[in-house]
Amino acid sequence: MSVLISISITTGILSGLWAWVATSLGLLSWAGFLGCTSYFASPVSGLKGLGLSLVTNLSGVFWAMVIIYLSQHIAIDYLGYGITAIVAFFMCAQAKKGWLAYIPGTFIGSCATFAANGDWALVVPSLILGGVFGYAMKASGEWLHAKAKTKELLAITETEVRANKS
Structure with missing residues (x-):
């Protein structure tokens, strides 16, 4: 079984579980899938990738709230657009810090x-x-992929041992 198929199987199962958990807890299932996507697309995997995606996701929440807050207090649309432009600049510029380097x-x-x-x-x-x-x-x-591969290798080894005994 390939890594892709193994990840596809577990992703399918856990996606269904996530949909149930999100509904049960009153969370936004689609936002959770964005968090999931953010991890999958992260340039780093493992716990470091999870940390990087979560920290940058949360910084994005912060920057969005800055735009929302400032835009609510300015009645001129064009200034709101300017605020969005300036904040978008900072959203990218913060990537100079390694732990905020994942702009997406x-x-x-x-x-x-x-x-x-x-x-x-x-x-x-x-x-x-x-x-x-x-x-x-x-x-x-x-x-799952590692388990399947181990099982496959054991089956091949067993077959070779039987062939050598003949």
């Missing part, structure tokens, strides 16, 4: 916040749990 993760967190009409208190746990589910999907898929 920042924009994912920001977009989720805008899509949820600024309800950051709902977006944050949805993104975090979604990211954890993404980590679990990939890690369990890699585990």
Whole structure:
């Protein structure tokens, strides 16, 4: 079984579980899938990749709230557009810090916040749990692949031993 098929199996199972968990906890399932996607697309895997995707997602939530807050206090549309431009600059420039270097993760967190009409208190746990589910999907898929490969190697070895005895 290939790594892709193994990860596909565990992702399918855990996606269904995530949909149930999100509904049960009153979270945004789609925002959780954004957190999951952010982890899968992260340039780093493992726990470091999870940390990188979560930190940048949360920074995106922060920047979206800055835009929302400042735009609400300015009645001139053009100034709101300027605020968006300036904040977008900072969303990218923060990548100079290694732990904020994953710019797409920042924009994912920001977009989720805008899509949820600024309800950051709902977006944050949805993104975090979604990211954890993404980590679990990939890690369990890699585990399944390793198990299947070990079983396959044992079967080949057994066949070779039987052939040599003949």
